[in-house]
Amino acid sequence: MSFQEFLKWVHPEDRERVALSVKESVSGLRDYAIDYMIVRADGGERFVHIEGEVLRDELGRPLRAFGILQDITERKGAENTLRQSENQLRLVIDTIPAMAWILLPDGTMDFINQRWLDYTGLSLEEAIKEPTRSMHPAEIPRVMEKWGRDMAAGEPYEDEMHLRRADGEYRWFLIRTVPLRDEQGNILKWYGTSTDIEDRKRAEEALRETQAVLARVTRATVVGELTASIAHEVNQPLGAVVTNAAAGLRWLDGKRPNLNEARQALQRIVRDGNRASEVVARIRALLKDGTPIKTQFNVGEVIAEIVALTEAEAQRRQVSVQTRMESNLPRVTADRVQVQQVLVNLMLNALDALEEVIDRPRILTIRAGTDSPNSVRVAVQDTGIGVDHEQSKRLFQAFFTTKPNGLGMGLAISRSIIEAHGGRLWMTPNDGPGVTFQFALPVQNGGAA
Ligand SMILES: Nc1ncnc2c1ncn2[C@@H]1O[C@H](COP(=O)(O)OP(=O)(O)OP(=O)(O)O)[C@@H](O)[C@H]1O
Ligand SMILES: [Mg+2]
Known part of the structure; x- marks a missing residue:
């Protein structure tokens, strides 16, 4: 078979490539190995692999070539499918x-x-x-x-x-x-x-900022609502200061001033002055924001402070505030100001819920006790109007309010504060009228009273 005859069987598209490869092997450039398509007499196309060597005389002139030819049509088909699915996979992975x-x-x-x-x-x-x-x-x-x-x-x-x-x-x-x-x-x-996740991060950041602003607004609102109470809290010691100062002056007057009595009057002035400035400091703390500062303290003390702060307001609304505190409460590790804020929120809600009650005593009870060895529980119970089933599902949602001037942030913020401390805040209806809001705060080791 002449070379031209041989080439006739090669698929037209492969002819040039095959011719070149044969030439190269004859000239000794490389051994013979190539895949190409042939066209059979019946017109069918097959893929073949040919591999061979060229025999030469001692001068290196080609004598004859021999080799083997394999039909690799099946293998080529499989390879093609594989390559196709690989390409597809890569396309998926790249896109x-x-x-x-x-x-x-x-x-x-x-x-x-x-x-x-x-x-x-x-x-x-x-x-x-x-x-x-x-x-x-x-x-x-x-x-x-x-x-x-x-x-x-x-x-x-x-x-x-x-x-x-x-x-x-x-x-x-x-x-x-x-x-x-x-x-x-x-x-x-x-x-x-x-x-x-850049966009998500930005949204989270914006949400945090909004919450911080809202928390500040609520705190300001809370303090606003307590103005009467606060004025009372500050005015009382100031009134006492004036009275004691007048008494002190009297003891110093006259021919034989009573120094002892005068000293006692001055001591009372110092005490009341300090009390007034403590109240102011507490209000400022209530308004302050920033990163939480955790300290160890007795929840009972915080309750007593907040009850004092809201006393005048409760009186004005004809609500009797009662406290039931377990002795030897373990101390909690928490941000004191934030716990105060939660208590104020719960108490103001209770006072609001009692506003419309006219047919029964208006009672607000605060309890504090140990829930388990490592948890302290505080409950704020009222005999108010209560919460219906629909409302109870939405109480803790931000901006849920049934009050004409409410913001609906009090409970949402309170819950996020308590949860940030690893605690829980929830609501239960009372057996009688009203509801109880309570929160549990974990006690760390070393919280002993
Ligand atoms: N002790 C309660 N008794 C009955 N309903 C309550 C009580 N506490 C809360 N609620 C209901 O839950 C709603 C949400 O309370 P939340 O404290 O979150 O907001 P708010 O009091 O309406 O407004 P603010 O943001 O000023 O606190 C209230 O509007 C009220 O309907
Ligand atoms: Mg509220």
Whole structure:
């Protein structure tokens, strides 16, 4: 068979390639090995693989060529399907709205999808050579420490961190990784995704700011509602100061001043002056915001303070306030001012609920006791109008209010305060009229009274 005849069987598209390859092997450039298509006499196309050698004389001139020819049509078909599904998979991985990557157990990058490269603006080589390159330098030590720990434990890893975009902006990402194991449980690879959560982070931040503003507004409202009480609390010691000062002057007057009595009057002045300034300090604390400051204290003392602060207001509304406090309450570790705020909110709600009651005594009872060895419970009970079933489901929602001038933030803020302390705040209807709001605060070791 002549070379031309041989080429006739080769598929027209492959002819040039095959001719070149034959030429190269004849000239001794390389051995003969090529895949190509042939056209059979019946017109059917087959894929063949040919592999051979050229025999030469002692001068290197080609004598003859021989080789084997295999029909590889089936194999080619399978390879094509595989390549197609691989391409499809790659397309999916490159277009999913997340950055995906594969890491080997020794920490080297095995694969990075196109989205990662697009986001970071790095080349594949750069991204593989230095996986931490897009992280924020300040976060690298913390991230690597956690990453190392989770990898060593073979546990799925989850973290939030900043990643630098091609234009230099850092955005928040959620990183998740899961291990792929063989049958023996050895980790073969880590599969990971990085999801952009910058917008969510911003929304969370805005929400936190709004809540802080609202908390400030409610506190201001609370203090506003207590003006009468506060004035009373401050005026009482001031009145006593004036009385004692007058008495002191009288004791100093005359031919034989009574120094002893005068001294006692002055001591009472000091005491009452201090009391007045304590009240002012307490109001200022109630209005203050900022990061919570945790201290150990007795909830009973806080209750006594708030009862004193609301006393005049309760009197004005003809409500009798009673306290039932267990002796030797363990001390809680909490932000004192925030616990005060919760109590004031609950008491003001109770006073409001008692406003319309005319056919029975208006009673507000505050109880404090130990719930269990490691929890203190405070209950604010009223004989007020109560809460119907529909309302009870929404009480703690922000902006839920049934009052014409209510903001509907009192309970929402109170609950978030108590929960931030690891406690609970809930409501139960009374057997008789009214409801009881109560909260439990955990007692840390060393909370003994
Ligand atoms: N002790 C209570 N008895 C009956 N209903 C109550 C009681 N406490 C709260 N509620 C109901 O729950 C609603 C929400 O209370 P919340 O303290 O969150 O807001 P508010 O008192 O309406 O307004 P503010 O933001 O000024 O506190 C009240 O409007 C009221 O309907
Ligand atoms: Mg309220």
